[in-house]
Amino acid sequence: MLLLLAALAAPADLVGPYTPDANTLHLWHLDETTTPAVDSATAGINLSGLLSGATLGTASYAGFGSALNTLDGGQDAIATGTRDALLAVSASAGNVSVTYADPTTGAFTNAFDGNLANFWVSYGTNAGQGPAPSHPEWLQVTFPRQVAVSEFQIYPRSDNDGYGPKDTQLLLDGILAFQGTMAPTSTLDVRLSPPVNATNAQLLITSSYDRGSSTNPRNVQVDEMSFFERALPGTYGDWALHTFTDAQLADSALGTATADADHDGVPNLVEFAMGGNPFVSDASVAALQMVTAEPGAFAFTFRERKSLGDVQRRFETSTNLVYREEVSPASLLTVANLPDVYVREAVFPAQNAVSFFRVKFSLSPGG
Numbered sequence: 001m002l003l004l005l006a007a008l009a010a011p012a013d014l015v016g017p018y019t020p021d022a023n024t025l026h027l028w029h030l031d032e033t034t035t036p037a038v039d040s041a042t043a044g045i046n047l048s049g050l051l052s053g054a055t056l057g058t059a060s061y062a063g064f065g066s067a068l069n070t071l072d073g074g075q076d077a078i079a080t081g082t083r084d085a086l087l088a089v090s091a092s093a094g095n096v097s098v099t100y101a102d103p104t105t106g107a108f109t110n111a112f113d114g115n116l117a118n119f120w121v122s123y124g125t126n127a128g129q130g131p132a133p134s135h136p137e138w139l140q141v142t143f144p145r146q147v148a149v150s151e152f153q154i155y156p157r158s159d160n161d162g163y164g165p166k167d168t169q170l171l172l173d174g175i176l177a178f179q180g181t182m183a184p185t186s187t188l189d190v191r192l193s194p195p196v197n198a199t200n201a202q203l204l205i206t207s208s209y210d211r212g213s214s215t216n217p218r219n220v221q222v223d224e225m226s227f228f229e230r231a232l233p234g235t236y237g238d239w240a241l242h243t244f245t246d247a248q249l250a251d252s253a254l255g256t257a258t259a260d261a262d263h264d265g266v267p268n269l270v271e272f273a274m275g276g277n278p279f280v281s282d283a284s285v286a287a288l289q290m291v292t293a294e295p296g297a298f299a300f301t302f303r304e305r306k307s308l309g310d311v312q313r314r315f316e317t318s319t320n321l322v323y324r325e326e327v328s329p330a331s332l333l334t335v336a337n338l339p340d341v342y343v344r345e346a347v348f349p350a351q352n353a354v355s356f357f358r359v360k361f362s363l364s365p366g367g
């Protein structure tokens with residue numbers, strides 16, 4: 001079984017300066033030699049406060065123009081004149097709120113860009129209004145297809161004892177999948193077993209951490225959120241995740257594709273493909289049934305899962321049970337439509353010699 005981490009937002013390789021597009025909220029190239037450092041995004045915020053010894057016009061990587069230099073005399077100094085060098089919106093106005101989400105569409109980038117070094121900051125309906133039950137903050141992700149979510153992680157911004165979410169819910173397709181209280185500076189890592197199929201996820205936050213304003217947090221900040229999928233919905237692997245515990249999956253006698261947990265002679269992969277129960281001895285489900293055929297023909301029926309997912313079916317014939325070759329039936333009909341499986345009838349030309357037939361199920365290459 002392939003354990004696949006769905007990289008839903010892969011960070012791009014940086015090969016040159018970015019250009020803004022319709023979804024760019026802020027883009028500072030920092031190529032200027034003097035302030036303001038211009039925000040290339042539409043209605044962006046130029047940065048004019050070059051403070052505490054910060055300089056522009058520093059040599060940069062080839063192809064990237066010049067750079068901002070915030071190297072200063074020491075770490076974490078707070079006295080006037082020794083504070084860390086920085087580039088701010090204004091040299092005089094103090095804190096200026098910078099929005100990292102589109103106030104109209106709610107689009108955000110920093111919480112889902114694969115980069116733990118940047119973060120999303122909630123804005124509230126008014127600046128300085130943090131999350132509360134009466135006005136929760138939320139982040140919503142729409143997946144490119146239905147995803148079997150098996151794990152998610154929320155990375156809070158952990159600086160200064162943490163600015164991350166506190167009371168949190170995760171909804172998958174609007175249904176509560178997790179509810180709990182996050183720790184202030186550590187990653188929330190939740191395993192969903194079995195996985196939950198969903199096309200969207202919403203992180204709902206009703207309180208947050210803020211050391212400087214603990215009774216009335218000013219916002220909530222999230223470095224990153226990640227979703228993991230261990231197998232595509234509908235595949236053998238997804239069925240296995242829904243059927244076996246993690247301990248069983250790791251046990252080659254119980255939870256692997258070739259294992260036969262119930263000792264009925266039917267390996268788990270075939271239990272999946274033919275609609276058997278891997279914990280109930282039900283070998284008849286997997287048996288081929290001879291049926292009456294036209295003169296000169298030979299036919300059998302078999303059960304088959306309605307959607308085989310990543311499993312391939314082939315017919316094989318042999319005259320000696322040693323050498324087998326693939327054979328195509330003259331016809332393949334669906335003769336019954338049961339709740340979970342089809343019953344199919346495969347018809348072959350009558351054989352001149354004693355021949356054995358079988359239906360073989362296997363996982364697709366790479367599956």
Ligand SMILES: [Ca+2]
Binds near residue numbers: 116
């Ligand atoms: Ca980030």
Ligand SMILES: [Ca+2]
Binds near residue numbers: 261262263264271
């Ligand atoms: Ca079995």
Ligand SMILES: [Ca+2]
Binds near residue numbers: 262278280
């Ligand atoms: Ca069985």
